[in-house]
Amino acid sequence: MAFFSKLKERLFKSSSKLDEGLEAIVEDGGVVDTVPPESAAPEPEAPAPDPIPEVPTPEVPAQPDPAPQPEPEPEIQPQPEPMPEPVPTPQPAPTEIPTTPDPVTPEPVPAPAPDIPPAPQPEPEPDIPPQPEPAPEPIPAPTPEPVSVPAPPSEVPPAAPVEVPSEAPAEMPAPLPIPPAETASAAKPGLLGRLFGRKDAPAVVRRELDDDMLEQLEELLIASDMGVDTALRVTANMAEGRYGKRLSVQEIKELLATEVARIMEPVARPLPLFPKRPQVVLVVGVNGSGKTTTIGKLASQFRAAGKKVVIAAGDTFRAAAVEQLQVWGERAGVPVLTAPEGSDPASLAFDAMEQATRDGADLLMIDTAGRLQNRSDLMEELAKIVRVIRKHDETAPHNTLLVLDATTGQNALNQVKIFQEVSDVSGLVMTKLDGTAKGGVLVALADKFGLPIHAIGVGEQIDDLAPFDPEEFAAALTGLDG
Ligand SMILES: Nc1nc2c(ncn2[C@@H]2O[C@H](COP(=O)(O)OP(=O)(O)OP(=O)(O)O)[C@@H](O)[C@H]2O)c(=O)[nH]1
Numbered sequence: 039m040a041f042f043s044k045l046k047e048r049l050f051k052s053s054s055k056l057d058e059g060l061e062a063i064v065e066d067g068g069v070v071d072t073v074p075p076e077s078a079a080p081e082p083e084a085p086a087p088d089p090i091p092e093v094p095t096p097e098v099p100a101q102p103d104p105a106p107q108p109e110p111e112p113e114i115q116p117q118p119e120p121m122p123e124p125v126p127t128p129q130p131a132p133t134e135i136p137t138t139p140d141p142v143t144p145e146p147v148p149a150p151a152p153d154i155p156p157a158p159q160p161e162p163e164p165d166i167p168p169q170p171e172p173a174p175e176p177i178p179a180p181t182p183e184p185v186s187v188p189a190p191p192s193e194v195p196p197a198a199p200v201e202v203p204s205e206a207p208a209e210m211p212a213p214l215p216i217p218p219a220e221t222a223s224a225a226k227p228g229l230l231g232r233l234f235g236r237k238d239a240p241a242v243v244r245r246e247l248d249d250d251m252l253e254q255l256e257e258l259l260i261a262s263d264m265g266v267d268t269a270l271r272v273t274a275n276m277a278e279g280r281y282g283k284r285l286s287v288q289e290i291k292e293l294l295a296t297e298v299a300r301i302m303e304p305v306a307r308p309l310p311l312f313p314k315r316p317q318v319v320l321v322v323g324v325n326g327s328g329k330t331t332t333i334g335k336l337a338s339q340f341r342a343a344g345k346k347v348v349i350a351a352g353d354t355f356r357a358a359a360v361e362q363l364q365v366w367g368e369r370a371g372v373p374v375l376t377a378p379e380g381s382d383p384a385s386l387a388f389d390a391m392e393q394a395t396r397d398g399a400d401l402l403m404i405d406t407a408g409r410l411q412n413r414s415d416l417m418e419e420l421a422k423i424v425r426v427i428r429k430h431d432e433t434a435p436h437n438t439l440l441v442l443d444a445t446t447g448q449n450a451l452n453q454v455k456i457f458q459e460v461s462d463v464s465g466l467v468m469t470k471l472d473g474t475a476k477g478g479v480l481v482a483l484a485d486k487f488g489l490p491i492h493a494i495g496v497g498e499q500i501d502d503l504a505p506f507d508p509e510e511f512a513a514a515l516t517g518l519d520g
Contacts (some may be wrong), residue, residue: 055261055262055476056258056259056262056478056515056516056517057291057516057517059258059261059262060255060258060287060290060291060294060516060517061287063245063251063254063255063258063290064243064244064245064285064286064287064290065243065245066245066254067245067246067250067251068243068244068245069243069244069245069284070241070242070243071241071242071243071244071284071286242286242288243286243287244284244285244286245284245285246282246283246284246285247277247280247281247282247283247284247285248281248282252273252277255273255276255290256269256270256273259272259273259478262476262477262478262515263447263448263476263477263478263479263482264478264479264481264482265448265451265478265479265481265482265485265486267482267485267486268301268481268482268485268486271485272294272297272298272301272481275297275300276290276293276294276297280293291516291517291518292518294512294516295509295512295513295515295516295518296512298481298508298511298512298515298516299508299509299511299512301481301484301485302480302481302484302491302506302508302511302512303508304484304488305483305484305488305489305490305491305506305508306490306491306505306506306507306508307465307490307491307492308492308493308505309336309437309439309465309492309493310437312436314431314433314434314436315395315398315399315400316348316391316394316395316399316400316401316402317400317401317402317436317437318391318401318402318404318427318431318434318435318436318437319336319401319402319403319404319435319436319437319438319439320404320406320420320423320424320435320437320438320439320461321333321403321404321405321406321438321439321441322406322408322420322438322439322440322441322457322460322461322463323408323440323441323442323453323457324408324410324443324453325407325408325409326408326443327408327441327442327443327446327453327469328441328443328467328469328470328495329405329406329408329441330359330362330363330366330405331366331469331495331498332439332441332467332469332493332495332503333349333363333366333403333405334363334365334366334367334369334370334500335370335495335500335501335502335503336403336493336503337349337366337367337370337372337401337403338369338370338371338372338500338501339503340400340401341370341371341372345400345401346397346398346399346400346401347370347372347399347400347401347402347403348372348373348375348390348393348394348397348399348401348402348403349363349366349367349372349373349374349375349402349403349404349405350374350375350386350387350389350390350402350403350404350405351363351364351374351375351376351377351386351405352383352386352387352404352405352406352407352423353383353405353406353407353408354376354377354378354379354380354381354382354383354386354407355379355380355407355409356379356407357379359405359407360376360379363376363405364376366500369500370500375389375390375393377389382422383406383407383419383422383423384419384422384423384425384426385426387404387423387426387427388426388427388429388430390402390404391426391427391429391430391431391434392430395430404423404427404435406419406420406423407419410453410456413456413459413460416460417459417460417461420460420461421460424461437464437465438461438462438463438464438465439463439464439465439466439467439492440453440454440457440461440463440465440466440467440489441466441467441469442454442466442467442468442469442483443468443469443470444468444469444470444471444473444476444477444479444480444494445470445473445476446479447476447479448479448482450468450479450483451479451482451483451486454466454483454487454489458487463489464489464490465489465490465491465492466483466489466490466491466492467491467492467493467494467495467503468480468491468493468494468495468506469494469495470495471494471495471496472495472496472497472502477511477514477515478515480511481515491506492505492506493505493506494506494511
């Protein structure tokens with residue numbers, strides 16, 4: 039649970055470009071609507087029957103309203119009282135608090151805390167002295183929870199979802215049911231807002247979906263690295279049955295998120311585990327894409343799931359790369375086999391196969407050099423590694439993982455093309471999605487290549503590797519939860 043809120047927190051924390059772009063598009067030519075939020079949310083289908091969206095009921099109160107607006111305010115004043123009551127709602131807080139275990143979860147955790155003090159705030163104090171009572175209750179609640187959470191770390195199941203195997207049934211628990219709960223808690227504020235009424239019926243800006251708007255949407259998606267073909271397909275799907283309708287930013291985000299999730303759904307597949315021992319995972323990718331870090335994170339998760347792992351430092355051309363892998367091996371508690379600088383990586387792979395077999399290892403992860411300067415060299419080098427390990431097991435490698443740096447944008451598409459030429463890529467890991475990544479490239483990748491995305495990197499720490507969740511990704515990309 040904590041893991042998922044952390045992920046949500048980090049994913050695209052600074053990729054608000056798409057978010058802002060959508061707002062700008064709707065404002066450009068949009069008209070202010072005072073429509074109750076309830077009618078706005080399910081909107082796409084409601085207005086569908088009518089070619090003229092202005093007729094629907096929401097409009098009626100909208101026009102005569104300019105004056106009535108002040109009226110709702112006085113009604114709301116009494117509401118502030120019920121508001122403080124829900125303060126004890128910190129119930130949702132404990133859910134998120136477990137996230138705290140780590141350093142980086144500022145928002146979700148602090149959020150509940152500030153909520154509590156506001157209850158006994160100096161202003162309402164005279165009126166509501168009894169409230170401080172409920173306040174203290176929630177405080178103790180959160181504290182014990184985070185404590186209880188660290189308990190499972192020994193099993194480190196939160197990480198396990200990354201590797202939830204399709205083939206290895208009983209071994210992997212399935213910690214996946216956690217995310218839905220998380221999502222539900224995230225939705226609470228909105229629900230409460232509706233239940234308790236709004237101070238002022240928010241002025242919703244809506245814009246008619248026409249050619250101009252579609253063009254702007256396409257440009258925005260292309261700018262987010264989605265690629266021309268994918269952007270056109272996505273906007274066409276969004277427009278289907280909605281042309282001429284008036285849409286708000288929220289509604290467009292929801293439509294976009296639905297389309298993105300639809301494209302990503304088929305590629306969201308965990309790294310498959312096979313009964314073969316050792317299962318050989320060849321890791322390829324350009325230098326700096328995050329191969330070493332990803333190997334370390336994966337090794338740690340496999341090990342936590344009870345697997346015996348061996349790593350082979352196959353980038354024998356750079357001493358620094360080998361050292362770095364050794365550091366990650368230590369962190370993960372996994373042995374790292376090395377060879378002298380400049381020696382043949384295929385020879386190391388052969389030795390590693392022997393040792394992994396001898397030791398009864400479940401997994402052998404082989405790092406490789408990522409020099410693209412000379413593609414034929416790279417191809418020859420990878421082909422030789424494959425030939426050599428097949429002397430031990432002709433079905434190896436069982437996975438060829440391509441590690442891609444999401445911040446490289448469209449360049450990631452070229453890298454997939456090249457590595458598909460030089461190796462038999464079976465799946466992807468996208469790293470650095472926590473930064474300023476223009477995550478749209480993942481949509482383009484999924485749309486164009488359809489390769490499974492096994493996991494995503496969301497930080498530099500050992501547990502910053504998450505399973506790829508299409509809906510969570512779509513929400514983060516479109517700023518739905520923002
Ligand atoms: N923010 C962030 N940084 C990452 C992530 N994954 C890797 N990095 C960083 O990216 C840099 C490169 O990572 P490496 O794992 O060394 O990449 P590599 O592909 O092994 O590179 P070479 O060793 O040069 O072949 C390091 O500074 C990592 O800490 C991630 O998911 N998020």
